[in-house]
Amino acid sequence: MTSWGRYPYHTLAAHPCFWQTQLPDSLAALQQTYGTTLPYGNGRSYGDSCMAASGHALAMRSLNRFIHVDWVQGRVMAEAGVTLGEILALAIPQGWFLPVTPGTQYATLGGAIANDVHGKNHHVRGTFGRYVTQCTLLRSDREAPVLCTPTQEPALFAATIGGLGLTGVIATAELQLLPIRSSQLTVQQTRFDTLDAFFALSATWDAQREYTVAWIDCLATGKDAGRGVFFSAAHTEDGALSACHDTRRVMPFTPPVSLINRHSLRLFNAAYYRAHRHDAQRQVTYPSFFYPLDRIRHWNRVYGQRGFQQYQCVIPDVAAQKTIALLLQRIAQSGRGSFLAVLKRCGDIASPGLLSFPMPGVSLALDFAQHDALTRELFPVLDAIVREAGGRLYPAKDAHMSGADFRAAYPQWEQVERLRDPALCSHFWQRVIV
Numbered sequence: 001m002t003s004w005g006r007y008p009y010h011t012l013a014a015h016p017c018f019w020q021t022q023l024p025d026s027l028a029a030l031q032q033t034y035g036t037t038l039p040y041g042n043g044r045s046y047g048d049s050c051m052a053a054s055g056h057a058l059a060m061r062s063l064n065r066f067i068h069v070d071w072v073q074g075r076v077m078a079e080a081g082v083t084l085g086e087i088l089a090l091a092i093p094q095g096w097f098l099p100v101t102p103g104t105q106y107a108t109l110g111g112a113i114a115n116d117v118h119g120k121n122h123h124v125r126g127t128f129g130r131y132v133t134q135c136t137l138l139r140s141d142r143e144a145p146v147l148c149t150p151t152q153e154p155a156l157f158a159a160t161i162g163g164l165g166l167t168g169v170i171a172t173a174e175l176q177l178l179p180i181r182s183s184q185l186t187v188q189q190t191r192f193d194t195l196d197a198f199f200a201l202s203a204t205w206d207a208q209r210e211y212t213v214a215w216i217d218c219l220a221t222g223k224d225a226g227r228g229v230f231f232s233a234a235h236t237e238d239g240a241l242s243a244c245h246d247t248r249r250v251m252p253f254t255p256p257v258s259l260i261n262r263h264s265l266r267l268f269n270a271a272y273y274r275a276h277r278h279d280a281q282r283q284v285t286y287p288s289f290f291y292p293l294d295r296i297r298h299w300n301r302v303y304g305q306r307g308f309q310q311y312q313c314v315i316p317d318v319a320a321q322k323t324i325a326l327l328l329q330r331i332a333q334s335g336r337g338s339f340l341a342v343l344k345r346c347g348d349i350a351s352p353g354l355l356s357f358p359m360p361g362v363s364l365a366l367d368f369a370q371h372d373a374l375t376r377e378l379f380p381v382l383d384a385i386v387r388e389a390g391g392r393l394y395p396a397k398d399a400h401m402s403g404a405d406f407r408a409a410y411p412q413w414e415q416v417e418r419l420r421d422p423a424l425c426s427h428f429w430q431r432v433i434v
């Protein structure tokens, strides 16, 4: 198994678990044989946070049964290996949606909790962990499964939300869903020419719409610098409640070298900008708004054998405008960067978790084809800018952050380390803490 970025190149063997009753024995056996292990959801984390330090992971995807649903209250309880897409397939026809969703429906319930994922509505709903009403944890040092809620085992609950899979194996969890009248969305798209215009659009639309996000041309320089497309959306008030089934294309093989290079990127970015009319409104299905990348199975292969890294940071509001401009300038100068550079304003709704990534401010995310120069030259420059601005990087996407940066940006790491299950450790945690 690999992580989504297929970098760093650690070997990872899967030890699947099929039944909840098997979990205690599987955990004990892996600990006894390899020292530590780590639950692995569906490998949609980009860096090494989903990679067991021992090279032997407890594969959770087969624990994928629904346990209980309440369509009056909109609550669903399921095993942790159920994917977000599987929850949507069940919930949408009943008039319910995920309260928070990341940009892929292939993340599992357990993985979404362990990274306390956020979505395009962070400014109004906060993170995924706010909607987890309870979860059961299996720990190597506890006899029985531990029921964690905001009031029962509250310290363990808080450490588990965004706890990077280190505080125990989540066997089941209950989620409060969001009521909807239609599975379609009305999307308003607006082109902008400068970064200042992005901030102005964000201030206007965040107050009016459930979902906002922007694409930015990270390679544009000169008069084109800061251009992009701003999207705001809301569920439509009437229409069908239909879960869309996949008609996916496949990237069938991994080319020897990345198909994404500065020439193809420049062409793509310019074409993408031009393809979006200045001001337009349209109705779309939920997968095309939330999960455009999921349409191509194994799209991560386009980056070739060496894989890729995502750089996602969040910059506090007070410094956001100046700092994002500087980051984009340095990235454009480097000539590297992605066809999907995403800007999103995060709101001030606190997460119940200890290591949650978002903070009030602006998040920037970009993919880079793996190259040694990234960690040697570009990332140290970007890291210094983020550090100076009081921002931080997202562990779910990270493969390079220094221990000092992580510990400074996530001061509550010590509480998580105190509650870490001794049988669990990731390459990420080994890199930044152990």
Ligand SMILES: Cc1cc2nc3c(=O)[nH]c(=O)nc-3n(C[C@H](O)[C@H](O)[C@H](O)COP(=O)(O)OP(=O)(O)OC[C@H]3O[C@@H](n4cnc5c(N)ncnc54)[C@H](O)[C@@H]3O)c2cc1C
Pocket: 004, 038, 039, 040, 041, 042, 043, 044, 045, 046, 049, 050, 051, 060, 080, 081, 101, 102, 103, 104, 106, 107, 108, 109, 110, 111, 112, 113, 114, 115, 116, 117, 118, 119, 120, 163, 164, 165, 166, 168, 169, 170, 171, 293, 294, 396, 426
């Ligand atoms: C195309 C794409 C778009 C994305 N967009 C976003 C986004 O908008 N916002 C965002 O926040 N993230 C985003 N992500 C990241 C992704 O949502 C997270 O990394 C998510 O946690 C992946 O879930 P997974 O089930 O694949 O878990 P994995 O990647 O396999 O594991 C993630 C973490 O969860 C832990 N874990 C998994 N299962 C369990 C369990 N049962 N018990 C305890 N711990 C467990 C693992 O140990 C690991 O630490 C995106 C990823 C992709 C590929």
